[in-house]
Amino acid sequence: MARVSDEELHQLATELGDKLRARGWMLATAESCTGGWVGQLLTALPGCSQWYERGFITYANAAKVEMLDVPQVTLETYGAVSEETAMAMARGALKHSHAHAALAISGIAGPGGGTPQKPVGLVCYGWALADGTVMSSICRLDGDREEIRSRAVAAALRGLIELVG
Numbered sequence: 001m002a003r004v005s006d007e008e009l010h011q012l013a014t015e016l017g018d019k020l021r022a023r024g025w026m027l028a029t030a031e032s033c034t035g036g037w038v039g040q041l042l043t044a045l046p047g048c049s050q051w052y053e054r055g056f057i058t059y060a061n062a063a064k065v066e067m068l069d070v071p072q073v074t075l076e077t078y079g080a081v082s083e084e085t086a087m088a089m090a091r092g093a094l095k096h097s098h099a100h101a102a103l104a105i106s107g108i109a110g111p112g113g114g115t116p117q118k119p120v121g122l123v124c125y126g127w128a129l130a131d132g133t134v135m136s137s138i139c140r141l142d143g144d145r146e147e148i149r150s151r152a153v154a155a156a157l158r159g160l161i162e163l164v165g
Contacts, residue, residue, distance in 0.1 A: 015161055027051055033152065036057045068089050069088075083125075104125065108122050110144070123139055125152075
């Protein structure tokens with residue numbers, strides 16, 4: 001499967017921004033395998049300061065613990081690439097921001113780093129709202145590193161668009 005086009009990513013980011021602006025909400029992001037791609041995409045939109053508050057790039061486990069309060073026991077029990085960690089990342093992004101909504105991504109983009117239990121392309125998402133709603137999802141994406149990362153960005157945006165309504 002091909003990389004998600006810049007046009008489609010831009011469209012998703014614009015749709016999310018419109019929904020957040022309409023509600024007067026701010027967004028925080030917590031990214032691992034996408035390395036800030038969501039934040040870059042959102043800040044490319046004029047006027048995003050009305051609805052995008054901050055982003056955390058927490059690639060290392062220590063960063064997840066220090067910046068987002070992901071419990072060490074969660075990382076030890078479930079691993080960095082897990083729905084439990086993604087949800088903790090999203091909750092931590094809310095806690096350490098003034099946002100009303102947060103999204104988090106953690107995964108294995110490859111080409112190495114996969115295991116039989118957690119193969120390359122496994123991506124976990126977490127979404128959290130200030131009202132206490134927390135959701136997660138996990139999927140297996142095919143492709144090279146660029147394809148996996150672009151598709152993970154698109155999926156994270158789609159998930160929050162759906163949650164925000």
